[in-house]
Amino acid sequence: MNTMTRRSLLLAAPGVAFAAKRDSAGGPLPYGALPSTRQLRWHQMETYSFVHFSMNTFTDKEWGYGDEDPSLFNPTAFDPDQIVTSLKAGGMKGVILTCKHHDGFCLWPTQTTEHCIRNSHWRNGKGDVVRDLSRAAHRHGLKFGVYLSPWDRNSAYYGKPEYIKLYWQQLTELLSRYGPVFEVWFDGANGGDGYYGGAREKRTIDKQTYYDWPNTWALVRKLQPEAVIFSDVGPDVRWVGNEKGRAGETCWETYDPVGENGGPASPGNVRAKDSMVGTRNGSHWIPPECDVSIRPGWFWHENENGKVKSPRELMDLYYESVGRGASFLLNMPPDRRGVLYDTDVASLKQFGELAANTFAKNLATGAKLKASNVRGGNSGYGPRNLVDGRRDTYWATDDSVKNPELTVDFVQPATFNVIRLREDIRLGQRIGAFAIDSWKDGAWSVLTQGTSVGARRLIRLDSSVNTGRLRLRITESPVCPALSEFGLFAEAS
Numbered sequence: 001m002n003t004m005t006r007r008s009l010l011l012a013a014p015g016v017a018f019a020a021k022r023d024s025a026g027g028p029l030p031y032g033a034l035p036s037t038r039q040l041r042w043h044q045m046e047t048y049s050f051v052h053f054s055m056n057t058f059t060d061k062e063w064g065y066g067d068e069d070p071s072l073f074n075p076t077a078f079d080p081d082q083i084v085t086s087l088k089a090g091g092m093k094g095v096i097l098t099c100k101h102h103d104g105f106c107l108w109p110t111q112t113t114e115h116c117i118r119n120s121h122w123r124n125g126k127g128d129v130v131r132d133l134s135r136a137a138h139r140h141g142l143k144f145g146v147y148l149s150p151w152d153r154n155s156a157y158y159g160k161p162e163y164i165k166l167y168w169q170q171l172t173e174l175l176s177r178y179g180p181v182f183e184v185w186f187d188g189a190n191g192g193d194g195y196y197g198g199a200r201e202k203r204t205i206d207k208q209t210y211y212d213w214p215n216t217w218a219l220v221r222k223l224q225p226e227a228v229i230f231s232d233v234g235p236d237v238r239w240v241g242n243e244k245g246r247a248g249e250t251c252w253e254t255y256d257p258v259g260e261n262g263g264p265a266s267p268g269n270v271r272a273k274d275s276m277v278g279t280r281n282g283s284h285w286i287p288p289e290c291d292v293s294i295r296p297g298w299f300w301h302e303n304e305n306g307k308v309k310s311p312r313e314l315m316d317l318y319y320e321s322v323g324r325g326a327s328f329l330l331n332m333p334p335d336r337r338g339v340l341y342d343t344d345v346a347s348l349k350q351f352g353e354l355a356a357n358t359f360a361k362n363l364a365t366g367a368k369l370k371a372s373n374v375r376g377g378n379s380g381y382g383p384r385n386l387v388d389g390r391r392d393t394y395w396a397t398d399d400s401v402k403n404p405e406l407t408v409d410f411v412q413p414a415t416f417n418v419i420r421l422r423e424d425i426r427l428g429q430r431i432g433a434f435a436i437d438s439w440k441d442g443a444w445s446v447l448t449q450g451t452s453v454g455a456r457r458l459i460r461l462d463s464s465v466n467t468g469r470l471r472l473r474i475t476e477s478p479v480c481p482a483l484s485e486f487g488l489f490a491e492a493s
């Protein structure tokens with residue numbers, strides 16, 4: 001790791017804020033890298049949306065060249081409330097807007113360039129999509145986040161030192177004018193050619209140094225200390241290494257990024273297959289975010305109206321993202337009216353209902369829970385904490401007991417096909433592997449096994465199980481486990 005990478009990672013140093021110490025009740029010592037307060041807050045969101053809406057919506061492109069006439073941006077019926085309430089109906093907790101995509105067109109009246117909404121005909125150049133969408137989000141109880149593409153194919157300054165000052169000014173405008181921001185999304189894409197103020201040429205930059213990431217991130221910290229910073233390498237949230245919405249089957253919240261060729265990593269240069277899995281016992285808590293679009297493209301295209309993902313497909317992605325300790329960032333692109341298209345809205349809503357109905361009732365709540373060991377014999381660490389619906393109460397064992405078991409005895413045999421686990425991540429990612437057995441014909445038989453748990457682990461069984469007894473075994477853990485949830489659910493149809 002070279003100096004720059006080390007410095008930038010240290011800047012985030014999520015674990016440093018928490019010295020390893022016991023709580024006053026004698027709880028377990030935290031283990032390994034720990035989440036910061038802002039990361040803990042972010043972990044609670046789990047599902048939120050991307051909104052790709054800009055010039056490309058009107059030119060039918062995915063990547064604009066940067067020479068588009070600002071007057072082309074002209075939504076006929078922009079309705080931020082329709083967008084936000086549709087997202088909310090699908091259970092989304094926040095919305096991240098493409099305030100500036102690679103083509104450089106700014107959706108707010110920036111002082112930094114003429115290539116912005118002020119020079120569109122929309123609302124006689126008086127409109128501000130960032131203002132309207134952020135206000136609508138806050139009005140309806142959703143958090144607001146910003147995407148500001150580092151790559152700018154319009155700017156004459158791109159590739160030169162002057163551009164960074166301009167980029168910081170844009171960031172400053174976005175982070176100081178529109179209220180609280182929960183996430184700042186730094187894209188790693190840097191394609192090369194572009195309009196660049198008329199030069200129409202290819203410009204390449206040094207991904208490691210050009211954007212001065214340590215100072216760019218420091219600016220975010222200064223203006224929005226509560227916001228998490230996303231990029232291929234964190235520092236708070238990492239890209240999951242694909243745009244399909246899937247985390248690895250084993251997926252650690254900790255991560256030590258490595259560049260494509262094994263050298264130092266930076267945004268735009270990361271070994272993507274590692275991002276899906278993370279690093280067991282990694283030195284920083286940098287959990288993954290799974291970004292994916294509800295359509296094939298990120299922007300709305302008429303010819304993709306028949307290719308909207310179904311509620312079932314979204315549910316599958318939920319299991320493979322949130323269910324593996326990551327977050328689910330689902331892109332919902334508004335159309336040329338400036339509203340979400342009916343098919344997308346309907347699919348998202350049904351997905352939200354499916355998820356809500358599936359997880360409405362934890363079947364383990366009514367069962368008898370027996371742990372092979374409870375920390376200090378103190379019921380404050382007992383197994384009832386697994387079914388109280390709270391993240392901050394957990395079952396823990398004595399320090400020496402690293403492979404405990406939990407037995408679940410149902411009053412009536414229960415039928416379920418989804419299992420949900422969660423660690424109290426304030427104490428780090430502790431569990432390395434687990435197994436679940438069901439009681440069948442007078443003996444235990446292995447139902448399923450898994451590795452990482454972290455913020456959440458969902459297991460969807462191939463078929464429903466009907467049993468009167470179940471057993472959870474922690475098969476690998478370097479320290480005593482601290483599990484805050486054990487849930488059993490029957491998936492809604």
Ligand code: FUL
Pocket residue numbers: 062187188189291298
């Ligand atoms: C990528 C971009 O190039 C795509 O256009 C999109 O914004 C996606 C979320 O990130 O890197």
Ligand code: CA
Pocket residue numbers: 385386387388389390391392393394484485
């Ligand atoms: Ca709990």
